Amino acid sequence: MVRRQTPLAQQVMQEILSGIEAGTLAHEGGLLPSETQLGERFGVSRATIREALAQLEQRGAIVRRHGVGTFVASSSSVIEAGLEVLESLERMAQRIGLETHMADAQVEERPATPAEAGRLQVAPGSLVLSVARTILADERPVAYLVDVVPASVLRQADLGEAFTGSVLDLFLCRGEPPLSHSRADIMAEAAASSIARKLHLRRGATLLKLQAQLFARDGRIVDYSLSYFVPGYFRFHVIRRIDQNSHA
Amino acid sequence: MVRRQTPLAQQVMQEILSGIEAGTLAHEGGLLPSETQLGERFGVSRATIREALAQLEQRGAIVRRHGVGTFVASSSSVIEAGLEVLESLERMAQRIGLETHMADAQVEERPATPAEAGRLQVAPGSLVLSVARTILADERPVAYLVDVVPASVLRQADLGEAFTGSVLDLFLCRGEPPLSHSRADIMAEAAASSIARKLHLRRGATLLKLQAQLFARDGRIVDYSLSYFVPGYFRFHVIRRIDQNSHA
DNA sequence: CAGTGGTCTAGACCACACG
């Protein structure tokens, strides 16, 4: 183990992932070394190994079986997009080898609508930066995304040449504000005409919609986003744990 | 702390939840005692307290802020359904105080379709038990659910008088098979006419669809389910973590 | 039975927020 500053468990997780990909730890469907052995191998305690494995399990990369061992999951599930990890659409597409382009980017500063002010927990009418864009894959529009950010967090002038369209990537790249998590509401919606136009669909077409609030580590909401997805291009999944107390 | 056999952290989690509801620990939006204090209060180690808090955080009941403290989340988010925890729709509705009824239950044993066999990872044509039902709230249909279970796991004869309609609840209640987790694909779909009829909607209406595989602890898939939700009655959300390595 | 993952402890130090 080398660097500091990034949690040991994170580093171990990456090491294990690399080991799986390189085939030096185990192959697809294969059995990983026991937690104790992994701990010795990486020179960390078993608790740290368990934290790393917990993260890998949550993103569907491994399967753990009590009394048996830890197995590598089938590769398909790793490639897909688990919703538990927040990732920009651009990055997700890139990871699954899909080439995307951005189109119709619209950036503007304006007062927040009442709904936006409520979702961002800022005073009504506060200045916000709005970034809307369409994502194309194979020349076809596949998603329409809108980010709304308080002007206190991001100004139009902050969007340099390198801006990819993703507010999330920009935050992560510049490290400011420090991010905590995102909370996404999941819904299905019929396309309003304005959105249908951007996605080259008829009005009323079925769309998957994510409505998310992005939280900074200090608890502020630093982004409110709406994402509309044309069915068939992205597959989102969630791993759902069994609640041991649900039958109490 | 009392009983054994159910993990300490689970018990502590329930205690904290009760303490929040009873107002003896903290009120909505209020600050909880520190982890050290909670540990002393319940007579467990800090690690156990942290495990309990992690579970509460994942279901959106609390918010943790480094260097500040742990807060009770606004009650609305507690009432909602975090997708990370697998729970039957019946139980979910019950938890948010929504009275539901089951209608049009259809139970049959038949050979698996090729698609079902693939999803269940059983031989094509294997016998499966299919349970379909409509969920009503306020006399209105709000969801249509189909469970498909290998006959080797569940037979029609196993569905007793107490059967609520939920295969998941039945599994949890009888403790067999021991369950691991569920993997749900999330999509939006226009209602086919057969489903539109059951939900009293026009054909092509927008529906949220969950397509899930339920895994037993031995890795078998013991249930393949399709769930169609009429927008507006249930709200699903996901908490998305920041991947610290995503900008590497 | 031996070996695995699951739970729990006690104690340590670090990183962060706030007065």
Next chain:
DNA sequence: GTGTGGTCTAGACCACTGA
């Protein structure tokens, strides 16, 4: 500085699986 949550360790015992 003080107190919080975040990370990590070393060691213990339990519960499960399979030979």
